[in-house]
Amino acid sequence: MPTLLVLLAGAVIVAAGIVTVTRRNPIHAALSMLVALGGVALLMLALHSTFLAAMQVLLYGGAIMVLFTFVIMLLTLREDEMGPEPPARTKTVAGAGAFFVLAIVWWAIATRDHHDFQAPALGGAFGSPEHFARFLYTDYVVSFELVTVLVMAAVAGVIVLGRRADRESLEGTRLTQAPAHKDPHAAPAGRDEVQP
Amino acid sequence: MTEITTPDAIQLVAAALFAVGVFGVLSRRNLLIVLMSVELMLNGAILSLVGFSREFAHLPGQSEAGQVMVLMAMAVAAAEVALGLSIVIALFRHIRSVDVDAPRATLLRS
Numbered sequence: 001m002p003t004l005l006v007l008l009a010g011a012v013i014v015a016a017g018i019v020t021v022t023r024r025n026p027i028h029a030a031l032s033m034l035v036a037l038g039g040v041a042l043l044m045l046a047l048h049s050t051f052l053a054a055m056q057v058l059l060y061g062g063a064i065m066v067l068f069t070f071v072i073m074l075l076t077l078r079e080d081e082m083g084p085e086p087p088a089r090t091k092t093v094a095g096a097g098a099f100f101v102l103a104i105v106w107w108a109i110a111t112r113d114h115h116d117f118q119a120p121a122l123g124g125a126f127g128s129p130e131h132f133a134r135f136l137y138t139d140y141v142v143s144f145e146l147v148t149v150l151v152m153a154a155v156a157g158v159i160v161l162g163r164r165a166d167r168e169s170l171e172g173t174r175l176t177q178a179p180a181h182k183d184p185h186a187a188p189a190g191r192d193e194v195q196p
Numbered sequence: 197m198t199e200i201t202t203p204d205a206i207q208l209v210a211a212a213l214f215a216v217g218v219f220g221v222l223s224r225r226n227l228l229i230v231l232m233s234v235e236l237m238l239n240g241a242i243l244s245l246v247g248f249s250r251e252f253a254h255l256p257g258q259s260e261a262g263q264v265m266v267l268m269a270m271a272v273a274a275a276e277v278a279l280g281l282s283i284v285i286a287l288f289r290h291i292r293s294v295d296v297d298a299p300r301a302t303l304l305r306s
Binding site for chain 2: 003013017018020023029030036043048056063064068071075077081082085091095102131144150151155162
């Protein structure tokens with residue numbers, strides 16, 4: 001892929017990212033983030049990472065963005081619930097910090113060793129699902145299994161966080177020693193009522 | 197100015213995306229947008245790894261190690277978003293706001 005096209009796609013990605021971090025309306029931010037994620041998937045395709053490009057679209061563009069839009073619509077934030085705009089001084093400091101990060105990384109890129117770079121000739125297998133899977137399930141099978149532990153921990157954490165803090169939400173579960181004098185039919189009522 | 201090569205262009209785009217995410221995390225007060233900025237930073241790191249994976253694909257024993265790392269990073273990102281958004285919902289239930297600087301949000305910091 002010519003360098004110019006990479007830079008063009010990069011400009012679209014960065015522009016969408018800037019829109020994401022500057023919009024007040026969260027749904028606008030989420031949609032422009034989708035554009036940025038799609039651009040990253042395009043660059044992955046250009047880099048012969050076909051499987052990862054598919055994963056980027058499915059996992060980021062599908063699962064994660066759906067999660068974001070779901071939560072945005074679940075909360076339906078009013079203007080006062082999002083907090084005021086940060087003062088200009090905060091934005092200046094944040095911009096300086098971001099520029100600092102970019103400058104450091106760019107310095108590292110510009111001064112690294114290029115002497116042996118030639119666009120390596122690749123077999124057609126590089127990045128293909130078959131090739132990738134053989135690599136993943138042989139050399140990296142331990143880390144792959146550890147990811148399942150991570151996901152299990154995340155599921156447990158989400159369940160704990162999603163629970164209501166009051167005792168009534170534990171009613172009828174094994175987590176609580178239910179007091180015998182309480183009416184078991186009274187507990188469910190009012191649990192799901194919408195707060196004002 | 198010397199001519200910019202394609203791997204360097206990829207790394208530049210990745211660094212710029214990461215920097216945009218840093219700006220979002222530092223400047224915004226809406227917790228949802230802060231989470232999205234973290235996702236942008238992760239995407240910058242992922243793009244950098246994919247670029248290096250392509251660049252050093254010809255070295256022996258190096259094929260696709262970067263891509264495997266990216267897949268792990270995606271799994272971590274998915275778990276992180278699920279946990280982060282449930283923290284957002286739990287916080288919103290308590291203080292009716294997603295402002296990270298809201299007076300009652302400081303209970304997260306102690």
